[in-house]
Each structure stands twice: as structure tokens, then as C-alpha cells.
Amino acid sequence: xxxxxxxxxxxxxxxxxxxxxxxxxxxxxxxxxxxxxxxxxxxxxxxxxxxxxxxxxxxxxxxxxxxxxxxxxxxxxxxxxxxxxxxxxxxxxxxxxxxxxxxxxxxxxxxxxxxxxxxxxxxxxxxxxxxxxxxxxxxxxxxxxxxxxxxxxxxxxxxxxxxxxxxxxxxxxxxxxxxxxxxxxxxxxxxxxxxx
Amino acid sequence: xxxxxxxxxxxxxxxxxxxxxxxxxxxxxxxxxxxxxxxxxxxxxxxxxxxxxxxxxxxxxxxxxxxxxxxxxxxxxxxxxxxxxxxxxxxxxxxxxxxxxxxxxxxxxxxxxxxxxxxxxxxxxxxxxxxxxxxxxxxxxxxxxxxxxxxxxxxxxxxxxxxxxxxxxxxxxxxxxxxxxxxxxxxxxxxxxxxxxxxxxxxxxxxxxxxxxxxxxxxxxxxxxxxxxxxxxxxxxxxxxxxxxxxxxxxxxxxxxxxxxxxxxxxxxxxxxxxxxxxxxxxxxxxxxxxxxxxxxxxxxxxxxxxxxxxxxxxxxxxxxxxxxxxxxxxxxxxxxxxxx
Numbered sequence: 048x049x050x051x052x053x054x055x056x057x058x059x060x061x062x063x064x065x066x067x068x069x070x071x072x073x074x075x076x077x078x079x080x081x082x083x084x085x086x087x088x089x090x091x092x093x094x095x096x097x098x099x100x101x102x103x104x105x106x107x108x109x110x111x112x113x114x115x116x117x118x119x120x121x122x123x124x125x126x127x128x129x130x131x132x133x134x135x136x137x138x139x140x141x142x143x144x145x146x147x148x149x150x151x152x153x154x155x156x157x158x159x160x161x162x163x164x165x166x167x168x169x170x171x172x173x174x175x176x177x178x179x180x181x182x183x184x185x186x187x188x189x190x191x192x193x194x195x196x197x198x199x200x201x202x203x204x205x206x207x208x209x210x211x212x213x214x215x216x217x218x219x220x221x222x223x224x225x226x227x228x229x230x231x232x233x234x235x236x237x238x239x240x241x242x243x
Numbered sequence: 244x245x246x247x248x249x250x251x252x253x254x255x256x257x258x259x260x261x262x263x264x265x266x267x268x269x270x271x272x273x274x275x276x277x278x279x280x281x282x283x284x285x286x287x288x289x290x291x292x293x294x295x296x297x298x299x300x301x302x303x304x305x306x307x308x309x310x311x312x313x314x315x316x317x318x319x320x321x322x323x324x325x326x327x328x329x330x331x332x333x334x335x336x337x338x339x340x341x342x343x344x345x346x347x348x349x350x351x352x353x354x355x356x357x358x359x360x361x362x363x364x365x366x367x368x369x370x371x372x373x374x375x376x377x378x379x380x381x382x383x384x385x386x387x388x389x390x391x392x393x394x395x396x397x398x399x400x401x402x403x404x405x406x407x408x409x410x411x412x413x414x415x416x417x418x419x420x421x422x423x424x425x426x427x428x429x430x431x432x433x434x435x436x437x438x439x440x441x442x443x444x445x446x447x448x449x450x451x452x453x454x455x456x457x458x459x460x461x462x463x464x465x466x467x468x469x470x471x472x473x474x475x476x477x478x479x480x481x482x483x484x485x486x487x488x489x490x491x492x493x494x495x496x497x498x499x500x501x502x503x504x505x506x507x508x509x510x511x512x513x514x515x516x517x518x519x520x521x522x523x524x525x526x527x528x529x530x531x532x533x534x535x536x537x538x539x540x541x542x543x544x545x546x547x548x549x550x551x552x553x554x555x556x557x558x559x560x561x562x563x564x565x566x567x568x569x570x571x572x573x574x575x576x577x578x579x580x581x582x583x584x
Contacts, residue, residue: 106307106385143432176507178521183432184500214503 049162053094056168058131061117061124072197083221094136097146147181163188167195172207183215188236192221254348259378275357279364284477288372298333300394307582317359324393325367326467329447332402335397341390367445385582404483406463409554410528416521420495420512424504438500442519449540457537461529468520474513478574481558516583555556
């Protein structure tokens with residue numbers, strides 16, 4: 048049986064504090080989100096934080112209204128928020144939406160013997176969704192805790208969770224995931240229905 | 244092929260000045276093209292072509308990103324123009340090659356594009372007969388834009404939209420949507436780029452083999468499915484013929500991962516651009532022969548009949564769902580997906 052890893056997406060000041068709506072939804076999620084991370088750490092599962100860094104020459108990177116580029120390497124806004132960090136966590140830089148796109152993520156997980164990933168963070172319909180899809184394509188068993196992913200617009204999150212559940216992931220809330228681990232000792236791989 | 248770089252290792256404005264650096268850059272391009280380039284460095288190419296009807300076409304290429312997983316802008320620039328010539332029934336012979344380069348483009352990247360142009364030209368059996376290179380300042384283009392014009396000759400009757408008849412079967416030579424998904428995935432790092440590849444390919448060889456098999460007649464008209472996707476092609480034919488075209492949703496060849504991606508992105512694969520897919524209108528009695536011929540070719544393995552031209556004298560495109568209900572496919576007013584070719 049392979050190991051389980053928890054992946055977070057974009058828990059960084061420049062992302063979380065971009066809009067009041069986003070700041071509010073993260074604040075709402077933070078208590079149970081951090082509790083879930085703590086519990087997974089306590090059970091011996093490593094947390095990998097995907098840190099979005101915009102490359103200066105990326106024409107598709109979102110700029111601020113004043114034209115400056117957020118999420119620059121080494122800046123405070125690019126750091127993982129301390130509330131979500133703990134000793135033993137691993138920070139992995141990414142430069143695009145998927146946490147596997149030209150990053151160390153897959154190699155690190157393979158080296159650690161991981162075959163199951165629990166994908167969390169924001170925004171659900173962008174980085175979470177693409178990271179989960181990419182993990183699925185790479186053969187990982189993908190789980191998404193519905194209460195540990197957020198979007199500015201709840202409708203976007205719901206639509207994304209429907210997509211994830213329909214194509215490539217098991218969606219459950221964090222307490223269900225922990226209960227499943229308690230009862231089965233693992234997170235079972237779902238049989239994905241493929242379209243004709 | 245020679246590829247040595249003795250000047251700057253990236254494109255500078257003087258590469259477009261017409262002076263010494265320009266000549267050096269042109270020489271490097273010509274050396275890289277090798278025997279694919281048959282120009283004589285005169286102000287115009289002077290060509291011998293068989294007497295009779297010729298086909299000409301031109302296209303510009305601004306694809307973003309210019310370098311992608313299984314191709315680049317150079318490959319697209321050859322395939323796009325070659326395919327435009329081939330689908331009207333012409334044999335592609337010659338291409339022109341215009342380049343607009345951004346200062347700062349690494350020479351190695353430029354030569355990568357030129358090498359792709361050479362390889363695609365060799366596969367398509369065309370030669371580059373003349374070219375032009377311009378250099379602009381940083382930010383005035385995105386790395387590299389290309390233009391190719393093509394000349395072909397007719398060795399058989401032209402294939403025209405006006406020859407499409409009620410009852411004709413509509414056949415696709417391959418899956419739709421992959422080129423769009425591949426490029427969008429690379430732009431944003433969506434995770435699909437290794438599972439879904441661009442279909443960019445020169446299709447004149449496949450079409451040649453098909454027409455050699457069926458002879459003239461059963462294949463009435465052909466289009467390559469590029470910008471605007473399958474929907475744009477079908478609307479073009481509906482308007483040109485004044486007839487209703489109906490396709491069957493369940494038969495549309497769409498790769499599973501492409502279904503996932505288009506669903507994620509909120510786009511419809513029938514509107515997605517392709518670079519290596521033909522839409523053929525063929526006599527009903529030739530359907531199986533055409534399918535067999537296409538499927539025997541490396542670029543036609545997924546060929547499938549998707550619908551037919553009806554006798555209804557109303558220029559609309561219908562999609563039939565699994566319950567037998569028809570819905571109208573509206574023509575898009577514009578596209579939210581720029582720079583796919």
C-alpha cells in the first residue's frame with residue numbers, strides 16, 4: 048500500500064488576500080482546514096504546499112491593476128501563510144495552475160512512495176482542479192476534501208467538485224476522509240467511469 | 244545542415260536591417276532548410292509549373308505558445324497552408340516563408356522553428372521558394388510570427404463546396420479538439436498537455452492516397468477543420484449549399500481527456516480549432532470505402548462518419564442526441580480562444 052500525501056494550493060498572501068471575498072472564505076475554512084492538516088500530519092502523512100511563483104516572462108501570469116506582477120520569488124506575498132505551515136511540511140514551487148506542471152512534485156511523491164494524494168487549497172476550479180486532474184493522469188488515487196477547497200464564488204467551487212467527482216477524484220468532506228482512514232486504514236481508489 | 248552561429252546568439256534589430264547581419268541570418272535559415280529551399284536569392288522566385296490550373300492560398304500564424312509539446316509554429320505554418328491546398332484537390336508544390344521576429348528571440352529557437360519547417364516540408368513534399376525576414380522591437384510581436392503562401396497544381400478535378408449533394412455522408416478523419424486543449428493546457432499548465440497532443444500534420448499524403456483509391460467522383464468536397472472548429476466548417480457548407488447538415492453527437496470522435504478538459508473549460512469541442520483533421524463530404528455509397536482508406540493512413544486511424552447532408556432546403560446545422568432529438572448548432576459570433584494557429 049502506498050503512502051498518502053496532502054497537497055495544498057496557493058495558500059499565499061498575494062492569493063488569499065487578493066479580494067475581500069476570498070479572504071472571507073479562507074477565514075471561514077481555516078479552522079477545520081488547519082485542523083485537517085494537523086490531523087493528517089499527526090497520522091504521519093506529509094503535507095506538500097504548492098507555492099505559486101509567477102515568472103517575470105510569463106505572458107499569461109495575472110498582473111495587479113497597477114501592472115506589477117504578484118507572487119514574485121522571495122517576496123512576503125509569495126510565502127506560504129504561517130497558519131497553514133508546520134515543521135516537516137514540504138514547499139514545492141510551481142509556475143502554472145497544475146502543481147505537477149514542470150515541477151518537482153511528481154518526483155518527490157514517487158521518491159516518498161506516495162500513491163494517494165488529497166488535494167486542497169484554492170481556487171477549486173483552477174489550481175485544485177488542474178492539480179487533481181494532473182495527478183489522476185499520473186496514476187495517483189485522488190481525493191478532494193470538499194470543505195478544504197475554496198473559491199471566490201461558491202458556485203464555481205460546487206461546479207468544480209461535480210467535475211472532479213465525475214471524472215477523476217473521490218470528493219468527501221474532511222471528516223469523512225478521516226473516518227474512512229479510521230475504518231479502512233486507507234483511502235480506497237475509486238473506479239473511474241470513462242466515457243465512450 | 245549547417246547551424247553554426249557566429250553573430251549574436253539572439254535576434255537583434257540589425258538582423259532585419261538588410262545589411263551584413265541580415266545576410267548572415269538569412270544564410271543560417273537557408274542552410275538549415277537545406278534542400279527544402281530551392282530559391283535563388285533573386286527578388287522573386289522563378290518557377291516552372293505544369294500548364295493548367297493552379298491553386299494559391301496564404302495564411303499567417305501567430306500561435307501562442309509558438310513552441311508546444313509535439314510541434315511548433317513552423318510545423319503549423321507548413322501544415323496549415325499545405326492542407327488548404329490539398330483540400331481543394333491540388334497537389335501542393337511550393338511555399339513562401341515570411342517571418343516576423345521579436346528582438347531577443349534566441350537564435351537556437353529560431354533554428355528550431357526552421358528545422359520544423361524543413362521536416363514538415365519534406366513530409367509534405369513541398370519546397371520553400373522564397374522568403375522574407377523582418378525584425379521588430381521587444382513586445383511588438385510575441386517571439387515569432389510566420390506567413391506562408393502556397394502554390395499547388397491540379398492533377399485532378401478541383402473539389403468544391405458546390406458539388407456537395409443531399410445524402411452525402413459527413414466524415415471526419417480524426418478526433419476533434421485536441422490541438423486546442425493541448426495549447427490551452429500549456430499556456431496555463433492545466434495538466435492535460437501530456438495526455439492530449441496537437442493533431443498538427445500535413446494531410447496531403449492521406450488525401451492523395453484516398454483519392455487514388457476512390458478515384459474522382461465519390462469524394463465531393465473536403466475542408467480541413469481549423470479555426471472555428473467543426474461547427475464553422477459545417478456552417479460554411481450549410482450556407483454554401485443551402486441545405487441542412489445533421490451530425491450525430493454520439494459519433495463525434497473526441498478523446499476522453501479532451502472531453503474532460505473542454506468540460507472543465509466550458510468550451511464545446513465542436514468549436515475547438517484543430518490542425519490535422521479533415522471533414523469530407525462523400526457520396527453515400529462510398530462511405531465505407533472512404534473510411535477504410537482513411538483508416539489505413541497514420542493520420543486517419545480515428546476516421547468516422549458523423550452525419551449527413553439532408554435534403555432539407557434550409558441552411559442550418561443540427562446535432563442529433565442519443566434520444567433522436569435534433570438541436571440547432573448556432574454559429575459563434577466570435578471566439579474567446581485566440582491565437583491557436
